[in-house]
Amino acid sequence: MLNLSQNGCSVWVASSTQLALTPTAVALGKFDGVHLGHHRVIQPVLHAGGQLSQGGAQGFAPVQQLNENQQLTTEQGRLTNQEHTYSTVVTFHPHPQEFFTGQPRALLTPLDEKVEKLRSLGVEQLVLLPFDKELSALSPEEFVEKILVQQLQCRRISVGQDFCFGKQRRGTARDLQLLAAKYDIPVTIVPLQTYTDTAPTEEIPISTSLIRHSLESGDIKNANLLLGRPYTLIGIVVQGQQLGRTIGFPTANLQLPNDKFIPRQGVYAVRVEILSETPDITVTQNLGVMNIGNRPTVNGTGSSVEVHLFDWSGDLYGQKLAVQLVEFLRPEQKFPSLEDLKTQIQLDCTVARKILSAEC
Ligand SMILES: Cc1cc2nc3c(=O)[nH]c(=O)nc-3n(C[C@H](O)[C@H](O)[C@H](O)COP(=O)(O)O)c2cc1C
Numbered sequence: 001m002l003n004l005s006q007n008g009c010s011v012w013v014a015s016s017t018q019l020a021l022t023p024t025a026v027a028l029g030k031f032d033g034v035h036l037g038h039h040r041v042i043q044p045v046l047h048a049g050g051q052l053s054q055g056g057a058q059g060f061a062p063v064q065q066l067n068e069n070q071q072l073t074t075e076q077g078r079l080t081n082q083e084h085t086y087s088t089v090v091t092f093h094p095h096p097q098e099f100f101t102g103q104p105r106a107l108l109t110p111l112d113e114k115v116e117k118l119r120s121l122g123v124e125q126l127v128l129l130p131f132d133k134e135l136s137a138l139s140p141e142e143f144v145e146k147i148l149v150q151q152l153q154c155r156r157i158s159v160g161q162d163f164c165f166g167k168q169r170r171g172t173a174r175d176l177q178l179l180a181a182k183y184d185i186p187v188t189i190v191p192l193q194t195y196t197d198t199a200p201t202e203e204i205p206i207s208t209s210l211i212r213h214s215l216e217s218g219d220i221k222n223a224n225l226l227l228g229r230p231y232t233l234i235g236i237v238v239q240g241q242q243l244g245r246t247i248g249f250p251t252a253n254l255q256l257p258n259d260k261f262i263p264r265q266g267v268y269a270v271r272v273e274i275l276s277e278t279p280d281i282t283v284t285q286n287l288g289v290m291n292i293g294n295r296p297t298v299n300g301t302g303s304s305v306e307v308h309l310f311d312w313s314g315d316l317y318g319q320k321l322a323v324q325l326v327e328f329l330r331p332e333q334k335f336p337s338l339e340d341l342k343t344q345i346q347l348d349c350t351v352a353r354k355i356l357s358a359e360c
């Protein structure tokens, strides 16, 4: 499986260790959201001027660039450059929580988005370890020997301080360091990156769970701070009820990946990138307002995500939009009439313009 993106650079996505390009320098974890703490963990396995960024022992070829006509196979990857160590994120699929609870889990970064974020950080390969009964039953020793040493031919490992692995999460980051030392594999244990919360002032580790809570409560500023970028909904514009234009606020209705984590229902100030057909080149950037909800005023059925762009007219059906959340404005309400809804949306637009212009 190969993903190509923006400028032809790619991340090799391997759905099993057999398909992985080896040898590897590995960052281990779930990495949902690819937040600021995750950046720290990934950093030591990236290449910098031909070296791993924290003094890896070997020399490295430049990152391989692929275009659509080049299909890099595992064998080619090995043969074209014997010395190259692939900067690799190793994660679990499905999310372990999904496996244990049997419930589908919504993600901050569904696979395509995660791949794009990892690519932008300079990661060359994403290995998705099929999280099943067999994998979850491996002891820490077996995980290191079978998966990291034998299958991934690991040359370096990076994990966060709170990393746990193996059967019943028995292995700690320190255990990993001791086990890997038997194979002369250095392990970087990254101290937990924290942020300062106010009232009461305390240092809190950045985590995926914390970002999810912030998004659930509409605290977009906090979520964006911990992510190191705005939380973004990426989707294709599909047809709505076409009522929006009758009240003077046409909206683009977004179809999102089924497993995308949806923040609190309500109205937001947003920035919108309209992405072109040709792989993800940004065409235009716009400001706007977004509503996530059931549209009770018009007896809407089911939840929808719709965005109104300021000072823009045209047809967006079928286009891909990336909607960056800037601030939560208010909860969705049921209005007595369409006229009242229209008045409120006018007000939302005024508030959003103010917020967004103050941001520039
Ligand atoms: C900024 C904004 C705020 C909105 N707020 C509400 C709301 O509070 N209550 C509601 O029922 N619908 C709300 N809507 C949804 C409108 O009902 C919806 O845009 C309209 O019915 C058009 O839907 P359509 O695109 O399916 O035709 C809002 C839409 C926007 C763009």
Ligand SMILES: Nc1ncnc2c1ncn2[C@@H]1O[C@H](COP(=O)(O)OP(=O)(O)OP(=O)(O)O)[C@@H](O)[C@H]1O
Pocket: 028, 029, 030, 031, 032, 036, 037, 038, 040, 041, 158, 159, 160, 161, 162, 163, 164, 190, 191, 192, 193, 194, 205, 206, 207, 208, 209, 210
């Ligand atoms: N704030 C952080 N600072 C440093 N390392 C971190 C931080 N958060 C996670 N890590 C590390 O990054 C890797 C991936 O983290 P993972 O996604 O598994 O945990 P998480 O972000 O804490 O998510 P969750 O809240 O779901 O447990 C792991 O090695 C983990 O220890």
